[in-house]
Amino acid sequence: MGDTSEVGSYPTGDSYYEVMDMAGNVWEWVNDWYASDYYTTGGPPWSDPQGPGSGDCRVLRGGGWFFVAGHVRVSYRSGVNPTHSGLVIGFRCARD
Numbered sequence: 001m002g003d004t005s006e007v008g009s010y011p012t013g014d015s016y017y018e019v020m021d022m023a024g025n026v027w028e029w030v031n032d033w034y035a036s037d038y039y040t041t042g043g044p045p046w047s048d049p050q051g052p053g054s055g056d057c058r059v060l061r062g063g064g065w066f067f068v069a070g071h072v073r074v075s076y077r078s079g080v081n082p083t084h085s086g087l088v089i090g091f092r093c094a095r096d
Contacts, residue, residue: 003065004025004026004065005025005065007020007025008020025062025064025065025090026062026064026065026087026088026089026090027060027061027062027063027064027078027080027088027089027090028060028061028062028090028091028092029058029059029060029082029089029090029091030058030059030060030061030077031058031059032050032051032052032058032059033051033052033053033054033055033057033058033059034051034055034056034057034058034059034077034078034079034080035051035052035055035079036079038051038077055079056079056081057079057080057081057082058079058080058081058082059077059078059079060077060078060079060080060089061074061075061076061077061078062074062076063076064088064089065088066087066088067088
């Protein structure tokens with residue numbers, strides 16, 4: 001696309017829970033601190049294992065529009081210093 005897209009631009013890509021735009025717009029900050037062995041030490045991904053109590057990097061998920069296709073998926077995660085900012089990093093406002 002070459003840029004971000006308005007939320008809801010791709011309704012056929014919504015999730016089972018009708019959540020939209022989980023990948024491909026901007027990387028989204030996650031509350032967890034980053035650990036490279038996250039899924040091997042914290043439990044299976046579907047159990048929402050908690051990350052380490054502290055660290056140098058927070059988790060980013062989803063991949064931004066500027067990245068290669070293999071990085072633009074919900075399960076892709078990266079660790080970045082929380083002071084870092086950029087045009088392809090954002091956050092999701094959630095409500096329940």
